[in-house]
Amino acid sequence: MKGRQGLRRLVLLVVVLAAVVACVLVVLRQSSYILDVDDPPSSTQSRVKDVAPSVGPCRGGPSCPDGHFSFRILSGAANVVSPTICLEDKLVLGSMMNNAGSGINIVVLNGKTGQVGKTGYFNMYDGDVKVLIDFLQAVEQGSVLLMASYDDPANKLNDEARSLISDLGSSSIKVLGYRDSWVFVGGKGSGKKSNFEKHIKSDAEKNKYEGWPEMVELEGCIPKFLE
Known part of the structure; x- marks a missing residue:
């Protein structure tokens, strides 16, 4: 019985650690992305430089011909x-x-x-x-x-x-x-x-x-x- 309880606790610990690691990776990815943009713009206009390809809604856009x-x-x-x-x-x-x-x-x-x-x-x-x-x-x-x-x-x-x-x-x-x-x-x-x-x-x-x-x-x- 004790052996089974220990195994369950070990499995639960592995699952929790995996979730924590996944969250950390997401945060790091977003942080590195945010650091690559310009200073916050005004509400009316700004200059925007090129940024790294997005992993969110910008991924997998249409494939367009030349021009x-x-x-x-x-x-x-x-x-x-x-x-x-x-x-x-x-x-x-x-x-x-x-x-x-x-x-x-x-x-x-x-x-x-x-x-x-x-x-x-x-x-x-x-x-x-x-x-x-x-x-x-x-x-x-x-x-x-x-x-x-x-x-x-x-x-x-x-x-x-x-x-x-x-x-x-x-x-x-x-x-x-x-x-x-x-x-x-x-x-x-x-x-x-x-x-x-x-x-x-x-x-x-x-x-x-x-x-x-x-x-x-x-x-x-x-x-x-x-x-």
């Missing part, structure tokens, strides 16, 4: 999980980079080189929409913009802001509403409607979360901007 950039976007989930934007299997916006927040999250990409420039998040619940408008107007021609909603992307949107995003190729921005889930990729100066957009309306009878619809995911291959 294209692969991307993956996940909108926020309710007001709990922040959005994620990946480029070439690398995280460029998200909670781990401390550059995501409530409202509309944006990554600006050089359409020719694929280099990430500015990122920003803009509070559209009770923030100042002019900050978003100024940001969009300052974006250079030939840039690609990747956008994702979090919490509420639309309460403070006005006609001017909607028009600027519509000019980037968005079809849903005209009807984007309170607490909708939305992701979008567009180009400044392309003059075309984008094929990269998903939108789920917030509906009290259909929402997956209390007060919010389900998150939306979008991935694909962005062609290089050609003059």
Whole structure:
């Protein structure tokens, strides 16, 4: 009897140690990743350098032909999980980079080189929409913009802001509403409607979360901007 109890205790000890080792490895991996990013950005814009390939939502992105950039976007989930934007299997916006927040999250990409420039998040619940408008107007021609909603992307949107995003190729921005889930990729100066957009309306009878619809995911291959 004592021999069996001792064996059980030994097995339990091995299981606990294995779990502890696994947790430590996860923490170390996340710590080494976090140390490879820039200083925390402001809520409106920042410069982002290349980072190591992500082991999370950025892994296994689409395989794209030459002359294209692969991307993956996940909108926020309710007001709990922040959005994620990946480029070439690398995280460029998200909670781990401390550059995501409530409202509309944006990554600006050089359409020719694929280099990430500015990122920003803009509070559209009770923030100042002019900050978003100024940001969009300052974006250079030939840039690609990747956008994702979090919490509420639309309460403070006005006609001017909607028009600027519509000019980037968005079809849903005209009807984007309170607490909708939305992701979008567009180009400044392309003059075309984008094929990269998903939108789920917030509906009290259909929402997956209390007060919010389900998150939306979008991935694909962005062609290089050609003059």
